[in-house]
Amino acid sequence: MQHEADSSGLGGRRVQATLLGGGVIMAGAELSVPPEQFTQIKEPELIPDRALEEEKEEENDNDGVRRVKEQSGSAGLEVESAQGPFQTTILEEVPELVLAAPEEIERHLLTLQTVHFPSEEAELQDLSWLDPQQEDEMQVRVRQAGSGVQSLVWLEEAAQQSLHQCVLNVQEEVYSLQQMEVMQFQLLEENVTGAVEDCKSAVSLEESTGSIKLQKGQEEEQLLTEGGFSEKAEEQFFLVEARPGDEGRDEIVLTFSNLNMEEQKEKPELSQAHLEKPSTTKNRNKAKEVKQTFHCNFCKFTSSRISSVNRHMKIHSTEKPHVCHLCLKAFRTVTLLRNHVNTHTGTRPHKCGDCDMAFVTSGELVRHRRYKHTHEKPFKCSMCKYASVEASKLKRHIRSHTGERPFQCSLCSYASKDTYKLKRHMRTHSGEKPYECHICRARFTQSGTMKMHILQKHSENVPKYQCPHCATVIARKSDLRVHLRNLHTYKAAEMKCRYCPAVFHDRYTLIQHQKTHKNEKKFKCGYCSYVCKQERHMTVHIRTHTGEKPFICLACTKCFRQQQLLNVHSKKQHNINFVPNVYECPKCGKGFSRWGNMHRHSKKCNSGQETPTPVEKERATKRKPASPREPAKEDEAAAKEVSLVSGELYPGEMVPIDFLEAKTGGEDLEQDLEQDLTCDMILALMNK
DNA sequence: TTATAGAGCGCCCTCTGCTGGTATAGT
DNA sequence: AACTATACCAGCAGAGGGCGCTCTATAA
Numbered sequence: 001m002q003h004e005a006d007s008s009g010l011g012g013r014r015v016q017a018t019l020l021g022g023g024v025i026m027a028g029a030e031l032s033v034p035p036e037q038f039t040q041i042k043e044p045e046l047i048p049d050r051a052l053e054e055e056k057e058e059e060n061d062n063d064g065v066r067r068v069k070e071q072s073g074s075a076g077l078e079v080e081s082a083q084g085p086f087q088t089t090i091l092e093e094v095p096e097l098v099l100a101a102p103e104e105i106e107r108h109l110l111t112l113q114t115v116h117f118p119s120e121e122a123e124l125q126d127l128s129w130l131d132p133q134q135e136d137e138m139q140v141r142v143r144q145a146g147s148g149v150q151s152l153v154w155l156e157e158a159a160q161q162s163l164h165q166c167v168l169n170v171q172e173e174v175y176s177l178q179q180m181e182v183m184q185f186q187l188l189e190e191n192v193t194g195a196v197e198d199c200k201s202a203v204s205l206e207e208s209t210g211s212i213k214l215q216k217g218q219e220e221e222q223l224l225t226e227g228g229f230s231e232k233a234e235e236q237f238f239l240v241e242a243r244p245g246d247e248g249r250d251e252i253v254l255t256f257s258n259l260n261m262e263e264q265k266e267k268p269e270l271s272q273a274h275l276e277k278p279s280t281t282k283n284r285n286k287a288k289e290v291k292q293t294f295h296c297n298f299c300k301f302t303s304s305r306i307s308s309v310n311r312h313m314k315i316h317s318t319e320k321p322h323v324c325h326l327c328l329k330a331f332r333t334v335t336l337l338r339n340h341v342n343t344h345t346g347t348r349p350h351k352c353g354d355c356d357m358a359f360v361t362s363g364e365l366v367r368h369r370r371y372k373h374t375h376e377k378p379f380k381c382s383m384c385k386y387a388s389v390e391a392s393k394l395k396r397h398i399r400s401h402t403g404e405r406p407f408q409c410s411l412c413s414y415a416s417k418d419t420y421k422l423k424r425h426m427r428t429h430s431g432e433k434p435y436e437c438h439i440c441r442a443r444f445t446q447s448g449t450m451k452m453h454i455l456q457k458h459s460e461n462v463p464k465y466q467c468p469h470c471a472t473v474i475a476r477k478s479d480l481r482v483h484l485r486n487l488h489t490y491k492a493a494e495m496k497c498r499y500c501p502a503v504f505h506d507r508y509t510l511i512q513h514q515k516t517h518k519n520e521k522k523f524k525c526g527y528c529s530y531v532c533k534q535e536r537h538m539t540v541h542i543r544t545h546t547g548e549k550p551f552i553c554l555a556c557t558k559c560f561r562q563q564q565l566l567n568v569h570s571k572k573q574h575n576i577n578f579v580p581n582v583y584e585c586p587k588c589g590k591g592f593s594r595w596g597n598m599h600r601h602s603k604k605c606n607s608g609q610e611t612p613t614p615v616e617k618e619r620a621t622k623r624k625p626a627s628p629r630e631p632a633k634e635d636e637a638a639a640k641e642v643s644l645v646s647g648e649l650y651p652g653e654m655v656p657i658d659f660l661e662a663k664t665g666g667e668d669l670e671q672d673l674e675q676d677l678t679c680d681m682i683l684a685l686m687n688k
Numbered sequence: 689t690t691a692t693a694g695a696g697c698g699c700c701c702t703c704t705g706c707t708g709g710t711a712t713a714g715t
Numbered sequence: 716a717a718c719t720a721t722a723c724c725a726g727c728a729g730a731g732g733g734c735g736c737t738c739t740a741t742a743a
Binding site for chain 3: 333339421424425428444453486511
């Protein structure tokens, strides 16, 4: 089984390592990467029986293992045991490692390579990018690493931490990596120490390693490690992820993750930390230069004070004796409980000196002050100028560079960069609309949408956005952006005027130009001074000179110059269902067939009173027994009537003849209609 | 033992901007 | 009446700010 080790999405250099069934694999897509780009944490200094045999075969090929043997010899400690997986690791002392020269350090746990991946497709699941020889070598290394990884896995598990991070600088700060190795190795070594002690080797561990005596629980753990761990270890996975360091330095952030989160079945003793002391003479000499180090049985934590380690190890305990009397939630310390209870009671002892805010913890106050008052932003993005108050915000921001979207929707392909966006997205599936307008009860999926709704629909003094290039005023900024994009954006392609050869590169200028053509009365009568804007109007007008009347009534053969006139004639003279409109005078009740007549009458009848408004006219005077029109048409006609009354006429618009009759009083209409019936003419008729 | 600093995770909010449907005016 | 253009509008996602709460490490 294998696990992908890098999901960072970075296309550049990576460090990848994967444990395969208890082994370590070096991974890299381009194995020809120059050596200086390699940063190595070496394979475990393990010589299990099988590995020893293999090592004999490969002794001359595997430099790292060979030198392990040499080291063992030089240390004067050769441990040969059936329980061998751990025997040589006891040669490595923590203080020595901290101070060790690089060549001494090349004997540890993992091998990491900084490599350049050719593409995102290079994944560890697929080793096809290795040529057969490389793949064979990889398998060899897996076997070599074998049981040592068990220890690593055990340690990772016991640490109960999913992530460890350290920073290594490839060029300058190798010791950062070494220290990381040390941390891992210390953990490994503790395990090894117990195993060696238990295996009754020819060497007294008390003497040779200086390790303090193991507790019973640890002994049991070691037995477990020897006898039954390999199977378990095969299910463990270990991920190393690399990311570029800050500010473009040649620096890599390594993230170690335990990919197997299965519950720990066996736990080491909580009670006592381990002390690592030099074992060999050489080591003892070096130990004089280094303080003794105690470290946690469960994680990488170390300290020079055993009390600190013992106190630290309490965090691995699940014991939480301090229980909240309000919600029964338990806490490890009184302080934690007190902070928690304060959240119930609303007690906020940490008050901001610059505003009225107060907080339960000092940390909250500090953070608040950074946000609101000092504006200190310690977390800076190396790829842009973004800086944040909190590390988590920077982490979230980094995803906007990497494109990483860890939060996958279970119902569609959408993936989010943070949990909130995924939660918000899920409303599109559930149909949930948690935000309700308090005025009209309309519901919305997002608060911002509701806010905009209330602003636009229910608010006064709504802000408007004036287009900088034209008179258009738009309610929303985003729509103004669309307006600018559609109308005022320069386009390379030429747009031609419909009426002339002019060309333009933005729609607005083109439209404005074309409007200038529309105002031209370019059609001139050859018989008189009449001019008009539309050709069809001129066609009708010309008939007044030629006498042409092309529209013939089929019922009575009467001829007309316009289709409209024929239609009115047919309706009035030949439609038996035709019922004329009756307009009553609001004062005296006298009926008129045309509104204009009634209007003229009502002016006399109600001398001194104002002309009724169109609405009043519609409501109070119009009685329409049986209109031949469809209701919708009637509404449309009424609307046009309103337009006529209010003078809202469209230049050049053709108007139904009955409205013209109404406006003009219907007198001598036939004669009037000999003229071209544009609205401006109608207005002229109305002013007669 | 306690207080404090700080990390980390989660939640919610606002602001922003794009998209597509719709109503309406114009052609 | 059909078609087109465009403002209006709701839906939706990206990005970031701010705070609540818990926890660990460390100093006092």
